Amino acid sequence: MPEVVISEFMDEAAVGMISARHDTLYDPELVDRPDDLAAAVQSARALVVRNRTKVTAALLEASATLQCVGRLGVGLDNIDLDACKARGVAVYPATGANDVAVAEYVVTAALMLLRGAYTAPEDVASGAWPRQRLMAGGEAMDKRLGLVGYGAIARQAAKRARVLGFSIAAFDPFLPEGDPAFEGCERLELADLLKTSDVVSLHVPLTEKTRHMIDAGAIAGMKRGAILINTARGGVIDEAALAEALTSGALGGAALDVFETEPLTAEAGAKFSGIANLILTPHIAGLTAESNVRVSSVTAENVLKHLEKTA
Structure with missing residues:
Protein backbone atom coordinates (compact mmCIF):
# COMPACT_ATOMS: atom_id res chain seq x y z
CA MET A 1 0.00 0.00 0.00
CA PRO A 2 1.34 3.47 -0.86
CA GLU A 3 2.73 5.89 1.71
CA VAL A 4 1.94 8.87 -0.53
CA VAL A 5 -1.16 9.27 -2.71
CA ILE A 6 -1.27 11.94 -5.43
CA SER A 7 -4.82 12.31 -6.74
CA GLU A 8 -4.40 15.05 -9.37
CA PHE A 9 -1.80 16.06 -11.93
CA MET A 10 1.66 17.00 -10.71
CA ASP A 11 4.92 17.75 -12.48
CA GLU A 12 6.64 14.44 -13.20
CA ALA A 13 9.96 15.59 -11.73
CA ALA A 14 8.25 16.40 -8.42
CA VAL A 15 6.50 13.03 -8.45
CA GLY A 16 9.92 11.50 -8.93
CA MET A 17 11.28 13.40 -5.92
CA ILE A 18 8.64 11.80 -3.73
CA SER A 19 8.62 8.31 -5.25
CA ALA A 20 12.41 8.06 -4.92
CA ARG A 21 11.98 8.06 -1.13
CA HIS A 22 8.49 6.72 -0.51
CA ASP A 23 6.11 4.19 -2.04
CA THR A 24 3.88 6.46 -4.13
CA LEU A 25 0.59 6.12 -5.99
CA TYR A 26 0.36 8.79 -8.69
CA ASP A 27 -3.01 8.70 -10.44
CA PRO A 28 -4.24 12.07 -11.80
CA GLU A 29 -7.68 10.55 -12.43
CA LEU A 30 -8.13 9.33 -8.86
CA VAL A 31 -9.99 12.54 -8.02
CA ASP A 32 -12.88 11.27 -10.19
CA ARG A 33 -13.06 7.90 -8.40
CA PRO A 34 -13.88 8.74 -4.76
CA ASP A 35 -14.24 5.12 -3.66
CA ASP A 36 -10.83 4.26 -5.05
CA LEU A 37 -9.39 7.37 -3.42
CA ALA A 38 -10.77 6.38 -0.03
CA ALA A 39 -9.28 2.91 -0.46
CA ALA A 40 -5.92 4.32 -1.55
CA VAL A 41 -5.47 6.54 1.51
CA GLN A 42 -6.20 3.78 4.04
CA SER A 43 -2.54 3.30 4.88
CA ALA A 44 -1.12 6.49 3.38
CA ARG A 45 0.90 9.00 5.38
CA ALA A 46 0.49 11.84 2.87
CA LEU A 47 -2.11 12.95 0.33
CA VAL A 48 -1.35 15.44 -2.46
CA VAL A 49 -4.27 17.26 -4.10
CA ARG A 50 -5.19 20.23 -6.26
CA ASN A 51 -8.53 22.03 -5.98
CA ARG A 52 -10.88 19.28 -7.18
CA THR A 53 -10.16 16.63 -4.56
CA LYS A 54 -12.48 17.14 -1.59
CA VAL A 55 -10.56 16.39 1.58
CA THR A 56 -13.58 15.79 3.80
CA ALA A 57 -13.95 14.42 7.30
CA ALA A 58 -15.16 11.17 5.75
CA LEU A 59 -12.04 10.85 3.59
CA LEU A 60 -9.82 11.54 6.58
CA GLU A 61 -11.65 8.90 8.57
CA ALA A 62 -10.82 6.37 5.85
CA SER A 63 -7.19 6.53 6.93
CA ALA A 64 -5.78 5.88 10.36
CA THR A 65 -2.26 6.85 9.23
CA LEU A 66 -2.64 10.12 7.29
CA GLN A 67 -0.27 12.79 8.60
CA CYS A 68 -0.33 15.58 6.03
CA VAL A 69 -2.03 17.00 2.95
CA GLY A 70 0.02 18.78 0.30
CA ARG A 71 -2.03 21.30 -1.70
CA LEU A 72 -0.86 21.97 -5.26
CA GLY A 73 -2.00 25.59 -5.04
CA VAL A 74 -3.07 28.00 -2.31
CA GLY A 75 -6.88 27.85 -2.00
CA LEU A 76 -8.01 25.62 0.85
CA ASP A 77 -11.80 25.64 0.52
CA ASN A 78 -11.73 22.04 -0.77
CA ILE A 79 -10.04 20.90 2.44
CA ASP A 80 -11.91 20.53 5.74
CA LEU A 81 -9.36 22.34 7.88
CA ASP A 82 -11.25 21.76 11.12
CA ALA A 83 -11.36 18.02 10.48
CA CYS A 84 -7.64 18.03 9.63
CA LYS A 85 -6.83 19.89 12.84
CA ALA A 86 -8.95 17.52 14.90
CA ARG A 87 -7.06 14.52 13.52
CA GLY A 88 -3.63 16.18 13.68
CA VAL A 89 -3.25 16.26 9.89
CA ALA A 90 -0.99 19.09 8.71
CA VAL A 91 -1.97 21.02 5.57
CA TYR A 92 0.70 22.54 3.31
CA PRO A 93 -0.38 25.00 0.58
CA ALA A 94 2.17 25.96 -2.08
CA THR A 95 2.24 29.56 -0.90
CA GLY A 96 3.64 31.99 -3.45
CA ALA A 97 4.42 29.44 -6.14
CA ASN A 98 1.73 30.56 -8.62
CA ASP A 99 1.45 34.26 -7.69
CA VAL A 100 3.14 35.48 -10.87
CA ALA A 101 0.94 33.36 -13.14
CA VAL A 102 -2.28 34.69 -11.60
CA ALA A 103 -1.02 38.28 -11.56
CA GLU A 104 -0.12 38.11 -15.26
CA TYR A 105 -3.55 36.66 -16.03
CA VAL A 106 -5.25 39.56 -14.22
CA VAL A 107 -3.29 42.26 -16.01
CA THR A 108 -3.65 40.56 -19.40
CA ALA A 109 -7.41 40.19 -18.98
CA ALA A 110 -7.70 43.83 -17.93
CA LEU A 111 -5.84 45.02 -21.02
CA MET A 112 -7.80 42.77 -23.37
CA LEU A 113 -11.18 43.82 -22.01
CA LEU A 114 -10.34 47.52 -21.85
CA ARG A 115 -9.12 47.51 -25.46
CA GLY A 116 -11.82 45.20 -26.84
CA ALA A 117 -9.87 44.69 -30.04
CA TYR A 118 -9.20 40.96 -29.91
CA THR A 119 -12.62 39.43 -30.44
CA ALA A 120 -13.12 39.49 -34.19
CA PRO A 121 -10.47 37.39 -35.98
CA GLU A 122 -13.05 35.75 -38.23
CA ASP A 123 -14.49 39.11 -39.27
CA VAL A 124 -11.03 40.44 -40.13
CA ALA A 125 -10.03 37.29 -42.00
CA SER A 126 -13.26 37.28 -44.00
CA GLY A 127 -12.65 40.81 -45.25
CA ALA A 128 -15.35 42.49 -43.14
CA TRP A 129 -12.68 44.84 -41.76
CA PRO A 130 -14.52 45.88 -38.52
CA ARG A 131 -12.29 48.88 -37.91
CA GLN A 132 -15.01 51.24 -36.75
CA ARG A 133 -16.34 48.73 -34.25
CA LEU A 134 -12.93 47.91 -32.74
CA MET A 135 -11.22 51.31 -32.72
CA ALA A 136 -12.85 52.79 -29.61
CA GLY A 137 -11.18 50.66 -26.94
CA GLY A 138 -9.55 52.05 -23.83
CA LEU A 175 -4.49 44.54 6.89
CA PRO A 176 -3.86 47.11 9.66
CA GLU A 177 -3.76 50.84 9.10
CA GLY A 178 -0.30 51.93 8.06
CA ASP A 179 0.69 48.54 6.71
CA PRO A 180 3.66 49.12 4.37
CA ALA A 181 1.89 47.10 1.68
CA PHE A 182 -0.29 50.15 1.04
CA GLU A 183 2.63 52.29 -0.09
CA GLY A 184 1.70 53.51 -3.56
CA CYS A 185 -1.83 52.13 -3.14
CA GLU A 186 -4.91 53.99 -1.97
CA ARG A 187 -6.78 52.18 0.78
CA LEU A 188 -10.55 52.33 0.29
CA GLU A 189 -13.70 50.82 1.70
CA LEU A 190 -15.36 48.33 -0.66
CA ALA A 191 -18.19 50.61 -1.80
CA ASP A 192 -15.77 53.43 -2.65
CA LEU A 193 -13.44 51.06 -4.47
CA LEU A 194 -16.27 49.68 -6.60
CA LYS A 195 -17.58 53.16 -7.35
CA THR A 196 -14.26 54.59 -8.55
CA SER A 197 -12.36 51.70 -10.18
CA ASP A 198 -12.20 51.11 -13.93
CA VAL A 199 -11.10 47.52 -13.35
CA VAL A 200 -11.99 45.49 -10.25
CA SER A 201 -10.09 42.26 -9.52
CA LEU A 202 -11.12 39.85 -6.76
CA HIS A 203 -8.55 38.22 -4.48
CA VAL A 204 -10.47 36.81 -1.51
CA PRO A 205 -11.15 33.30 -0.23
CA LEU A 206 -14.65 31.87 -0.33
CA THR A 207 -16.23 32.13 3.11
CA GLU A 208 -19.74 32.77 4.39
CA LYS A 209 -18.86 36.48 4.50
CA THR A 210 -17.48 36.63 0.96
CA ARG A 211 -20.08 34.43 -0.74
CA HIS A 212 -21.88 36.66 -3.30
CA MET A 213 -20.14 39.74 -1.94
CA ILE A 214 -20.31 40.95 -5.55
CA ASP A 215 -24.08 40.69 -6.00
CA ALA A 216 -26.57 42.79 -7.95
CA GLY A 217 -26.31 45.60 -5.39
CA ALA A 218 -22.52 45.68 -5.47
CA ILE A 219 -22.50 45.61 -9.27
CA ALA A 220 -25.00 48.49 -9.35
CA GLY A 221 -22.50 50.45 -7.25
CA MET A 222 -19.68 49.94 -9.75
CA LYS A 223 -18.55 52.52 -12.26
CA ARG A 224 -20.57 52.18 -15.45
CA GLY A 225 -18.56 50.33 -18.07
CA ALA A 226 -16.11 48.91 -15.51
CA ILE A 227 -14.33 45.58 -15.94
CA LEU A 228 -14.67 42.77 -13.36
CA ILE A 229 -12.06 40.00 -13.03
CA ASN A 230 -12.36 36.95 -10.78
CA THR A 231 -9.45 34.55 -10.28
CA ALA A 232 -10.34 33.90 -6.62
CA ARG A 233 -13.35 31.62 -6.07
CA GLY A 234 -16.55 31.37 -8.10
CA GLY A 235 -19.00 31.84 -5.26
CA VAL A 236 -17.70 35.33 -4.57
CA ILE A 237 -19.78 36.63 -7.53
CA ASP A 238 -23.51 36.26 -8.16
CA GLU A 239 -23.09 34.95 -11.70
CA ALA A 240 -26.68 35.63 -12.77
CA ALA A 241 -26.37 39.27 -11.69
CA LEU A 242 -23.06 39.55 -13.54
CA ALA A 243 -24.51 38.11 -16.75
CA GLU A 244 -27.38 40.58 -16.58
CA ALA A 245 -25.01 43.52 -16.03
CA LEU A 246 -22.88 42.50 -19.00
CA THR A 247 -25.90 42.05 -21.24
CA SER A 248 -27.36 45.43 -20.27
CA GLY A 249 -24.07 47.26 -20.71
CA ALA A 250 -23.83 48.28 -17.06
CA LEU A 251 -20.41 46.60 -17.04
CA GLY A 252 -17.92 46.84 -19.85
CA GLY A 253 -16.62 43.30 -19.56
CA ALA A 254 -15.58 40.50 -17.25
CA ALA A 255 -13.06 37.69 -16.99
CA LEU A 256 -13.94 34.60 -14.96
CA ASP A 257 -11.48 31.84 -14.26
CA VAL A 258 -13.56 30.37 -11.42
CA PHE A 259 -17.22 29.43 -11.17
CA GLU A 260 -19.85 28.50 -8.62
CA THR A 261 -20.14 25.11 -10.37
CA GLU A 262 -16.81 23.49 -11.22
CA PRO A 263 -16.19 21.99 -13.64
CA LEU A 264 -18.65 24.37 -15.33
CA THR A 265 -21.51 22.42 -16.91
CA ALA A 266 -23.39 23.40 -20.06
CA GLU A 267 -26.44 24.07 -17.92
CA ALA A 268 -24.57 26.29 -15.46
CA GLY A 269 -22.75 28.08 -18.27
CA ALA A 270 -25.89 28.81 -20.30
CA LYS A 271 -26.34 32.16 -18.53
CA PHE A 272 -23.18 33.39 -20.28
CA SER A 273 -24.26 32.37 -23.79
CA GLY A 274 -24.00 35.13 -26.38
CA ILE A 275 -22.13 37.61 -24.16
CA ALA A 276 -19.27 38.94 -26.25
CA ASN A 277 -17.40 41.06 -23.69
CA LEU A 278 -16.57 38.08 -21.52
CA ILE A 279 -13.47 35.91 -21.05
CA LEU A 280 -14.11 32.45 -19.58
CA THR A 281 -11.28 30.09 -18.66
CA PRO A 282 -11.39 26.74 -16.78
CA HIS A 283 -9.66 27.61 -13.48
CA ILE A 284 -6.21 27.89 -15.03
CA ALA A 285 -5.10 31.43 -14.08
CA GLY A 286 -2.45 29.98 -11.80
CA LEU A 287 -1.40 27.26 -14.21
CA THR A 288 1.51 27.83 -16.55
CA ALA A 289 4.34 25.50 -17.49
CA GLU A 290 6.60 27.41 -15.11
CA SER A 291 4.15 27.70 -12.22
CA ASN A 292 3.31 23.98 -12.37
CA VAL A 293 6.97 23.19 -11.86
CA ARG A 294 7.22 25.64 -8.94
CA VAL A 295 3.97 24.53 -7.28
CA SER A 296 4.82 20.85 -7.66
CA SER A 297 8.37 21.30 -6.37
CA VAL A 298 7.26 23.31 -3.32
CA THR A 299 4.57 20.74 -2.51
CA ALA A 300 6.95 17.81 -2.89
CA GLU A 301 9.46 19.50 -0.58
CA ASN A 302 6.77 20.25 2.02
CA VAL A 303 5.52 16.67 2.03
CA LEU A 304 9.01 15.15 2.15
CA LYS A 305 10.09 17.41 5.03
CA HIS A 306 7.01 16.44 7.01
CA LEU A 307 7.42 12.72 6.40
CA GLU A 308 11.10 12.80 7.29
CA LYS A 309 10.38 14.82 10.44
CA THR A 310 7.80 12.28 11.60
CA ALA A 311 9.59 9.11 10.52
Missing part, protein backbone atom coordinates in the same frame (compact mmCIF):
# COMPACT_ATOMS: atom_id res chain seq x y z
CA GLU A 139 -6.00 52.30 -22.53
CA ALA A 140 -4.52 51.38 -19.16
CA MET A 141 -2.97 54.80 -18.70
CA ASP A 142 -4.73 56.79 -15.96
CA LYS A 143 -7.21 54.01 -15.23
CA ARG A 144 -7.72 52.70 -11.69
CA LEU A 145 -7.27 49.04 -10.80
CA GLY A 146 -9.23 48.20 -7.66
CA LEU A 147 -8.14 45.09 -5.79
CA VAL A 148 -10.58 43.40 -3.42
CA GLY A 149 -8.20 41.66 -1.06
CA TYR A 150 -4.59 42.78 -1.01
CA GLY A 151 -2.53 39.67 -0.40
CA ALA A 152 0.50 38.41 -2.26
CA ILE A 153 -1.19 37.79 -5.63
CA ALA A 154 -2.99 41.14 -5.62
CA ARG A 155 0.28 42.91 -4.84
CA GLN A 156 2.00 41.17 -7.74
CA ALA A 157 -0.83 42.30 -10.02
CA ALA A 158 -0.51 45.85 -8.68
CA LYS A 159 3.24 45.84 -9.33
CA ARG A 160 2.71 44.95 -12.98
CA ALA A 161 -0.28 47.23 -13.49
CA ARG A 162 1.58 50.31 -12.23
CA VAL A 163 4.13 49.93 -15.01
CA LEU A 164 1.30 50.22 -17.53
CA GLY A 165 -0.08 53.42 -16.03
CA PHE A 166 -2.78 52.12 -13.70
CA SER A 167 -3.28 53.76 -10.34
CA ILE A 168 -3.96 51.21 -7.59
CA ALA A 169 -6.61 51.05 -4.89
CA ALA A 170 -7.30 48.17 -2.52
CA PHE A 171 -9.83 47.00 0.03
CA ASP A 172 -8.59 44.62 2.72
CA PRO A 173 -10.06 44.83 6.23
CA PHE A 174 -7.50 42.32 7.54
